[in-house]
Amino acid sequence: MEQTVIERWGVLELSLPGKTEGNPFTDYTILGRFEGRHEDVMVSGFYDGGGIWKIRFMPSWPGEYRYTVFGSFSDRETSGAFRVREASGRNHGPVRTAGQFHFAYADGTPFYPMGTTCYVWTQQPDERIEETLRSLKEARFNKIRFCILPKHYDYNLGEPRTYPFEGAPMDSSVLTKDNFWNYDGKSEGNRFDLTRLNPSHFQHLEKCILSLQSLGIEADLIVMHPYDRWGFSCMPREADNLYWNYVIARFSAFRNVWWSLANEYDLLKDKTAEDWEHYAQLLLQNDPYGHLRSIHNCVPFYDHTRPWITHCSIQRQELYRGAELTNEWREQFGKPVVLDEIAYEGDIQHGWGNITGEELIRRFWEGAVRGGYPGHGETFLNKEGILWWSHGGKLRGESWKRIGFLLDVLRDVPGHGLKYLPAEWDSVCGIPEDTELARKTGYRLYYYSFMRPSFREFHQNDDTLYRAEIIDTWNMTITDAGVHRGRFRVELPARPYMAVRLIRA
């Protein structure tokens, strides 16, 4: 018999027939123990419908592994062995925090999040899903935030392709763009059985997660959110537990998964801090791989200092400043800052979705130079009613074209990641996170934002030679500005959105 071989951080999936009498989602257990030289991990499996039970495991080490699957789902244990070989290609493992403020894959490769948001792209027709994946790849996004549950909101009044539970929804033909605000999770007419999940909903999500993985894109899964007319945002604790544990059992073994406990947690009026802490406990207990965990606000931040939170997932709290506060948030919370909402490029009526591409890219640089990781989104009105922010599809704006350029600039920073250097009042200065590297390389990234100096003068010290480069963050050019010593002047084109990069020559 040929031995099963998978990659480190790949997935070993076992499909086993099992019992289906009664309610397989609530009446049985399925557990697996996976033992290798460096780890001994217990995970739960799940019922996948059609009489099939599944269990998944992501090995964190290469080498020989053995497993045993057991539980009330079956009268017999299943055991076996497999081999894990080293990762290859773009498989660098799951993303972890690195140092205090940055991210790296498990193999140590730095990861600089350049994310976007398409809340329910997975609920669209197949052709649009394919289009979304092509768009993500072209834009070089490496993270995407999206929901597991369907979304009820402005521009999102249709039905999803599937529901997470068995049952049928309320009649949505009554909805109009003016009355949909009157419907919420407590609306009448929904007939979902909150004790029976719908495996096909999750099977499809998995396919999407794996498509992202093959493109090297992290799936920032939003497990709960308030924009609901079906009742999934205000389920009783038992249904929440069933849903959370099912999600964790199904998705944890995918290396590109991040957990976002909620989008705008504070708008889930039925949920309290105790609920969020409870969900966090479920993750801590049942996700053995320790995927990244965050929780995203509408107005008040969750207490991002809570130990289970790996990084801040921030929606800005002010109309005029957002990314500009990145360094303050880093100090306040002492964790990586991911700016998951700093307004989207677009032209809809809502102020969170109608800034220019220039303004969004300005915010990207404001955040990035301060050592944070801004996020993208697009909300352009169109006849088809397909808005990237929710549905994915085509990218229509100008900002997405400039994401990869910033990513390349960040990759060129000595060491791993930037931090804010309080320096001149009228520029933003980023230096390498590693103080010693900052000193040794002399690397400085000065960003001038909306200002448009026609020159700037520099004087780091009298002795060191510095190479100066002019970065046009909008036109995506990097121009050599010579090697200098002492006090020197760099001529600039008197346009906004310029930066100057200095490095020891």
Next chain:
Amino acid sequence: MEQTVIERWGVLELSLPGKTEGNPFTDYTILGRFEGRHEDVMVSGFYDGGGIWKIRFMPSWPGEYRYTVFGSFSDRETSGAFRVREASGRNHGPVRTAGQFHFAYADGTPFYPMGTTCYVWTQQPDERIEETLRSLKEARFNKIRFCILPKHYDYNLGEPRTYPFEGAPMDSSVLTKDNFWNYDGKSEGNRFDLTRLNPSHFQHLEKCILSLQSLGIEADLIVMHPYDRWGFSCMPREADNLYWNYVIARFSAFRNVWWSLANEYDLLKDKTAEDWEHYAQLLLQNDPYGHLRSIHNCVPFYDHTRPWITHCSIQRQELYRGAELTNEWREQFGKPVVLDEIAYEGDIQHGWGNITGEELIRRFWEGAVRGGYPGHGETFLNKEGILWWSHGGKLRGESWKRIGFLLDVLRDVPGHGLKYLPAEWDSVCGIPEDTELARKTGYRLYYYSFMRPSFREFHQNDDTLYRAEIIDTWNMTITDAGVHRGRFRVELPARPYMAVRLIRA
């Protein structure tokens, strides 16, 4: 003998020969008492050089007046009478605060400050002064901030045409754009006699103040400032008193004078709060007309709640927000807010002088819709080294062309002045300052700033008819958007810098 007739708020000036032995600036007094039916005013005169003493009076009422001039400057008293007729033309009297947050001329005509800054325009050659006046008129500015004393600063290394005191300056040929920072009021080589003023310096300033007056422009006189290499920013108390009293005696009778105690008071390191309070006392005692009084900051605000301060003269304290805080400053200080520095349109290296015209006009609207009065400035590099901000001359930017349009919109507000209405989070709403007028007219001015909605929905109430107009604040158009009732929608062009104005139809 023909009776002297002047206009209300005009100037009666008496020129009298007098003593000159010793030091006429310090050794003599000259006082005048001016009596009319409604007022009885005592003012000081001043020595104007060439053996001539002058005394000026601005009558606040029409009718018959008598005067007596006396003091040690002469061995005999001079008496006389004159008649004051009503004001005519654009003479509406001096500007006062009106209500709590706005301004009006003494005759009650509302005054909406639309100011600019040219610190030392009066110290330039005559042709440039003429050019400045033409530019001010074309741009429809109605207030200009400028200094009485010469200025030493980046782009301001030359000598002024005159000095306020007799004497000679340090050798300025040693100055370069890189070393000028090393020179300040305590630099060596200045030989000024701080007991002897130079009347021609002030005569020329008066000519400039009167030229402004004839154009209907208020002269916001900056009496002290820190950018000095001649010693005028750090004079002893006796010299300060001499200078202040001379300034007050010469300029108070000009109706278009405002007193700005200082530009960036906090950078005058030799001066304490006690000094500023002392200068304020001199104004309170010796300016009988009660011209507007303010004091302008670099970083910390002066305590604008001080009773002698008539309005806040504000330099923004943050890089990213300024005019956006107007409503907070109104609440904090309870006085009119004049935003005398919110960065200038230009392209110099300094962050306070290199924003775009679009950004400056955006700041104007942010401040104006909140019931404040933003100020303009221009700092464009050019071969001639003539920067509007200091030297006046030609206006080169884009923002000045759009000042008059905003002024017209403010004049169209029912009643007098706007105030901020906390309403939607993603627009700025201004309503008439008078709450009853706001209610009766239904007037609302919504400003969308950098956002670019392609439509906005409105719903004031179900019964009232509203006329909607679309204001393009950049392209300066006002477009009728129909009459509506109940919930309605206004289509917008999905460009930044748009506003919507509603008024009861």
